[in-house]
Amino acid sequence: MNLPKIDPRELRQVLGAFVTGVTVITTIDTAGLSHGLTANSFSSVSLDPPLVLWSQALTAYSHPVFRDAERFAVNILADDQIDVSNRFATAGADKFSLTRVRVGRGDVPLIEGCSAYLECRRVVGYPAGDHMIFIGEVECIERTGRRPLAFGSGKYLIAQPHDFGMLSADQASSNRSRLQAVRLATHAAVELSAQLDETIGLAVWGNHGPTVVHWELSKQPVSLNLRVGAVLPMLGSATGLAFAAWLSAAETSAFVAADLALAGGATSPSAVHDSESLETALTGIRASGLATLTTVSNFSDRSADSVNAISAPVFDRCGRILLAMTALGESDKLDISPEGRVARALKTCATQLTRSIGSR
Ligand SMILES: Cc1cc2nc3c(=O)[nH]c(=O)nc-3n(C[C@H](O)[C@H](O)[C@H](O)COP(=O)(O)O)c2cc1C
Structure with missing residues (x-):
């Protein structure tokens, strides 16, 4: 033969x-x-x-x-x-x-x-x-x-333990699950960024609001000034909107109020300017499973006028948002439509992470 x-x-x-x-x-x-x-x-x-x-x-x-x-x-x-x-x-x-x-x-x-x-x-x-x-x-x-x-x-x-199996109940209920989730999500962000050639950010809910813990840069990121540790605006970022949509109002109200007071400023999304429009926006985000936003670019190293972002939540086993996973790109390049390629891949990745962390 x-x-x-x-x-x-x-x-x-x-x-x-x-x-x-x-x-x-x-x-x-x-x-x-x-x-x-x-x-x-x-x-x-x-x-x-x-x-x-x-x-x-x-x-x-x-x-x-x-x-x-x-x-x-x-x-x-x-x-x-x-x-x-x-x-x-x-x-x-x-x-x-x-x-x-x-x-x-x-x-x-x-x-x-x-x-x-x-x-x-x-x-x-x-x-x-x-x-x-x-x-x-x-x-x-x-x-x-x-x-x-x-x-x-x-x-x-780099050889690291692969924890994409289910965590034990003990691990999942402790703060370890958050650390573990960041580690898992960092690996996933590397793959997602390579798959989509888009910049992927990871944020957790910190003392001062939505806090970036990792950036995985695409080949041509929207900016090289993306900082780990940056606290993102609650209403002026897709990440912030994701936390606003899935955390309790008690946890977010102070940050939301501060942002609403700034409504109309350069980074505020035009659709959200009072509590009523915010509630409509958050209901839409919860229904679609994604927060999207186009904001004015304030990155000094890029000429792009506006930036698109789309964010998906990762939940712990109690259904509490642990992480927001966000794709960020120039608005004429990054498609943030809910049925688009990036939205679908981001959602799949976030869902897989939620499963790995042991969501019920
Ligand atoms: C990650 C890696 C793995 C390699 N594995 C082998 C191997 O298994 N056998 C081999 O003959 N060459 C292998 N090479 C190539 C040799 O290291 C390379 O040809 C080297 O120049 C041979 O040395 P020499 O020509 O001075 O004897 C590998 C190279 C890299 C970077």
């Missing part, structure tokens, strides 16, 4: 979907010179006996050395060692003069500051296509507790 030819670029991308750690494999040659290269082909093979493998391109400058070497060490990089990874991924470079190392078994260099180490004796090298697979018996291991660097889809990643 004639199989369709695999497109090497597509193959590379498919393989990139398998997220790995990053290692630098080191060894020493017969003249006592150190060699090493960045490799993510590392994998465990057997626990008893302890065996690991990695594979090396036959074209690698250091291949003849590894092919003949008796020993190699696997240095599992920590997440602050991207510079080390890049250095050891540069063909034939002088990799060791800038690298802090210590000497391991058989004088093989070990890179300081890694997450873990496996010192191996080479058991066998199998030719496999354009690579050679090396299997090593592990003779010595060490763990430092540093968080490992991760790699996927051609990018360095």
